[in-house]
Amino acid sequence: MTMPLAEATRRMQNWAERRLPALTRYRRPESLPIELHRRRIYIVPTGLGMAFGVLLIVMLAGALNYANNAALLLTCLLGAACATSMLVAFRSLDGLRLTAIQPNHAIAGQPLILQLHLDAGTRVRQAIRVDIDGQTQAFAMPAHGQLALPLAIATTRRGWQPLPRLRLWSSWPLGLFQAWSWLYPEQSVLVWPRPETGGPPPRLPADDPMHQRLHHGEDLAALRDYRAGDPQRRIAWKASARHDSLLVKDFEQPLPRQEWRLDWRHLPGLDNEARIARLARWLGEAEAQGRPSSLWLPGDDISHGAGPAHYARCMSALARLP
């Protein structure tokens, strides 16, 4: 029952946007900041507003029929108050500014959090709602207030994703009229690639002579069998006496996290997306272990580093790949 209705509404809306340029005028992407003003705020009565109108007509008919001027005055007062509430609804949107949109990072398939930075201007804003991506969120701001409103949008694939059209609307103060304005900020958000769920670890650069240096620590960690080349002073003579073979004191080696050199070229035989997914997983693991990493991509070479900023830089580079 509801599905055909929703379908009809959607088709109606599409038709209206095609036919009525005034409504679609601001569907063109526009640069921030966006200030709402009279030429882009529309207002219609809500369902309650229509019902209230019918009620007012009934009251008017009753008052006129009984020639009751006091009731007529009350009806006029209520009707005029309703009409005034329309202006209040308009004023609650008029002058509201969307100053910036600050996207957070998200991996494809996960919701992406946007921070909408809003400026109230000189008026108090109450019960303003934002529709974005099929969800609604309400907020209020005092006069001269600023607000960062977190909103989540769905993501599907990596890469640049234009922001969806968003609608600011309000039925303040009485819910009889709905004022709204469509915003289409000219801004895209970068969605990071989704890492693969499992796979081999990166090939360690074992052949690199730099990395064969042993790091001897101070503390005794264990005893192990003698291997040719172990220095004599490290043989545990007392312990060896009770064993068949020589034992050597092994000191802990607090190796600094070995750097991962992640390279696009070291992953042959995979298609681009699979490579990106694998590199993303490795970057994630490196970040989780606090291991420094470097990344070579076609057209981009990120020297080694660690920490969230480095991770974000690498992931963004991956996301931007064609």
Added chain:
Amino acid sequence: MIRLRRTQRKEALLDNRAFDLLCLTAAVVLCLHAVHLPLWLTAGLAAVLGLRWWQRQRKPGRAPIYLKLPLVVLLAVTVIFYYGNIFGREPGSALAVGLLILKLLETETPRDAKVGAAFACFTLMAALLADQGMVATFVVALGLLPALAALRALQPARLAASFLRELLPGLGLLAAAIPLSLLAFVLVPRLDSPLWGAPPAQQARTGLSDRMSPGDFVDLLTDDRPAMRISFEQAAPSPAQRYFRAYVMSHYDGRRWTSAQTGRQPAPLESTDSVAYRVTLEPNDQRVLPALDVPLEAPPAAALGADREVMSSKSIQDPLTYALRSALHYRLQAELDDATRRRTLQLPTGFNPRTQALATQWREHYGNHDDTIVQTALSLFHNGGFNYTLAPAPLGRDAVDDFLFATHEGFCEHYASAFTVLMRAAGIPARVVTGYQGGYWNKLGNYLLVRQSDAHAWSEVWLAGRGWVRIDPTAAVRPERVSLGASAVAASQAAWQGLNWLQEFRNRWDVVNRWWSQGVIGFDALRQRGLLTPFGVHDTDTTTLSVLLAIGSVLFAILGLTWALWQRRDTDPLRAAMQTLERKLARVGVMRRSSEGPQHFLLRAARALPTQRVELDRLMKSYLDLRYAHAVPPPESLRGFCQAVRDFRPRHVVK
């Protein structure tokens, strides 16, 4: 309206604040209707409301269907049984109030609350069908506040406010709506005849009646509701002349006086002068229109009776205004015809033997001097130890005998009745007249306020050569009753003399009631047609009114839009000055880009306007200094910058 099936759709629950406001709305509606609802219904509905509120405070949830349905049926049945039917103003509003409160039983979602708040507005209007006084109207208008606040409370994400503060924005909204509502009120075309039958209200009102027996007036004399207001075209008559005749009663059956409509021509009247005045009569369910002394002719839709009382063609259900002319010095019915003489001498046989004997004795003693007999009777009242009291001893079968010879106490009805019986027994044609006497002269509004407590009864006797002459026997006992009015007499009787100032205040305050009654309640189709008379249009028809209404609405729409579009100027003078500078530069084609800082912008402007490079450079430096070098810019430098911006005149570059 009452939902029988639980809706499946999930909806957000109503928050407590909105529900509390809705309960308050319902309570206000109930209070306003309590005046005309039976007490048990009010109490029952109040109990339902309180229980529901208490229940929801503890645990939200709809009342179950097995509770709702019987309550609805019970409400309908009791209303039908009590009022006899379900249509009409009173049963209709009782039912509406009941349904509103029962609706709260199932109010759990914003949708229910919206329905409830809207319906509450309707029931508030219904309260005005019972009483359209000024105070009632104001109270009902204030009753809209909780309803509006409840609608506001349904909106998500509001700034927090205390419960009382929730009500204030509604007040502002209503205040802003007043001008438009007054325009609509004046211009909405009134109906000449009702669309559907308006059944008359069945409530009994106290007021004058076409029958009178001594003691009837007690309720009336303590009722201080306004009865009518009179404004005179010239000077008002003196207090002693302010007798407003309503009923003339000639028939006496030993207990009560009744007036009979004979259907004959009005009695002939010879008069030398006349007074023109306008009466605004409060509704009283009677047909009689009180008139000052003897009216010359009847107003429209009314007729003069045989004794020159004015009868409207239908009973007065709504406030009525009529204009009249009356004679103060006159000869009424100089020639008495036999039928009238018989009627006004008639006395029931076998009643009041001692009175009859006294009158006969006077007649024998004074012979044909009717005047002297009248004076003798008046001096009997004056000197015979008679008392004026509103709580006289009860009278027996021979009421006049008991009064004259035993109890010696009573008020106007007793005196008028006894005096008339005495006159008739002495052979002088006499009759009882009821109406109002006195009133409060409101200097502020220049009108006479007559209350129900000013009801009075007096006598008229027919004297040869003079016609019917008004004799007020009460004046013989209590002269101040006539000179100062009923309140003076009542005050001396009442224990609460300290409340005199209250009465005085109410008398003065009545000018507002009169203004309301004339300006608002009395603004009918007729007055509306004459709306444009000062502009030369004598009959403003519906089309003209509609056009005017449309024009007025457009004007108000423009006014409202101006207000809506008006934005307060930025309070930061530095930013305002910068914006002025931007506007000035934009006029010569240097627009500030949204991504451009002040420095870049002004440098670019300096490049575009080389002749004013120095000036712009200085402006830029001082702006940057004011904006970034100080937390709060020093006021004198700020003023200097603003002045420099004002003086700056960008000149076009001749290319």
